[in-house]
Amino acid sequence: MGERLRQHRKEQRISATAAAEAAGLSRVTLHRIERGEPSVTIGAWAAAAAALGLQVNLLDPHAPTAATTLPDRIRLADYPQLNKLAWQLQGVEEVSPQEALSLYESNWRHVKAATLGMKELALVHALATALGGGRLLV
Numbered sequence: 001m002g003e004r005l006r007q008h009r010k011e012q013r014i015s016a017t018a019a020a021e022a023a024g025l026s027r028v029t030l031h032r033i034e035r036g037e038p039s040v041t042i043g044a045w046a047a048a049a050a051a052l053g054l055q056v057n058l059l060d061p062h063a064p065t066a067a068t069t070l071p072d073r074i075r076l077a078d079y080p081q082l083n084k085l086a087w088q089l090q091g092v093e094e095v096s097p098q099e100a101l102s103l104y105e106s107n108w109r110h111v112k113a114a115t116l117g118m119k120e121l122a123l124v125h126a127l128a129t130a131l132g133g134g135r136l137l138v
Contacts, residue, residue, distance in 0.1 A: 001045070002036035008052050009034075023051035055134070070126050074100045079120045081111050101127040101136075108138035 009019050020030040025044055032040050033048050046056045073094040076083040082100060085107045086092065095103070104111070104124055116124070128136040 002034045005048060005052060005054070006034040008054060012052065014052065019048065019051055023047040057134070070097050070130050072096075074123070079123060081116055081120055082123075085110060097127055098131055101131050105132070105137045108136070 009016070016027050016030055016034075020027045023030065023044075024047055025033075029040060029044055030048055033045055042056070049056050074082070074097060075094050076086050076089075077093065079100075082095075082103060085103045086095065089095070100123070104127065124136060128134060
């Protein structure tokens with residue numbers, strides 16, 4: 001991971017000093033991260049990654065990837081909140097994943113989060129992961 005951080009920093013032509021300052025770390029700590037020293041705190045790792053425009057993620061190796069969980073078309077009737085958000089789409093029964101993400105993001109204020117079922121929560125997460133860079137822009 002440290003090597004990947006270093007490589008990304010160099011590809012971006014960011015000096016170690018500038019990256020360390022942006023992360024709120026000493027240059028020595030940044031170099032320890034880039035060497036992969038295990039004694040550096042996870043907070044320092046996260047700060048260094050964020051300063052370089054990256055993020056540290058914990059992934060479940062057994063969980064299906066977003067690519068395998070996103071259907072080609074999303075049936076509105078299968079997702080109650082999405083179906084409500086798509087009220088203006090007359091005669092439309094299915095939308096693309098990108099259209100679904102757009103509906104959720106532009107109308108999230110109307111979503112009753114407490115009533116989202118597990119299936120719909122999984123869809124929102126998969127959409128945000130696969131198409132939204134890991135974030136739902138609401």
